[in-house]
Amino acid sequence: MAAWDIEACRFAETNLYTAVVSDSLDQLGVRNQAMREYLRPVHKACVFAGWARTISCSDVYHIPENPYEIEIAAVDSLLPGEVAVVGTQKSLRNAPWGELLSTAAKARGARGAVVDGLVRDVAKIEEIGFPVFAAGIKPVDSMGRGIVTAFNVPVECGEVLVHPGDFVFGDADGVIVIPAAMLKEVLALAHDKVTREEHSRAELQKGSYLRDVFAKYGVL
DSSP: OOGGGHHHHHHHHHHOOHHHHHHHHHHTTOOOOBOOTTOEESSSOOOEEEEEEEEEEEEOSSOOSSTTHHHHHHHHTOOTTEEEEEEOTTOOSOOOBOHHHHHHHHHTTOOEEEEEEEEOOHHHHHHHTOOEEEEEEOOOOSTTTEEEEEESSOEEETTEEEOTTOEEEEETTEEEEEOGGGHHHHHHHHHHHHHHHHHHHHHHHTTOOHHHHHHHHOOO
16 A cells, blocks of 8 residues: 555554444444454554555475565565564464564554564564564574465455455554455444543543443443
């Protein structure tokens, strides 16, 4: 996606949260867009929203010729406003993402990364302030353990099928995927719900009964 889409990223990161986005997708009948709960932020400042640049990995049990060739091309292909979405088929053999990939991705204008697998260099990733979600942490390199086989193809990440250009949003509650064609509608519904939740919260804080507030605003 192009840099002019960056405002949608900032809008989601500043005004929304994944729970209301998930509720909005539910309202539209799209109910399986939240990635699995084992994908967690690797440091506290992990909020991102952007378009998926998908990366597909597979396990290997030998050191192939040019083991980093496609991986390097994938990271160098990132555009401003994109999120690296790395599908590993749930591999726990290696850490295909670390500090240098995070540094390169941030320099290209990427908003974050979500890795359905392991990462390393988490202290350095936090130091540079790049948001990353992962299934766990392990210090081993991918060489001879895993390899990037393709990028910008559909991948499964956190048991959600992610297509290139889908909108990916992560915060403390997890990661949600909005199909690209539904983005404007979902963001509008989510923003409306945030507004109604703010009114509900204010009245609950004043002592109003939950049943009355729910009847008025229709949100929980």
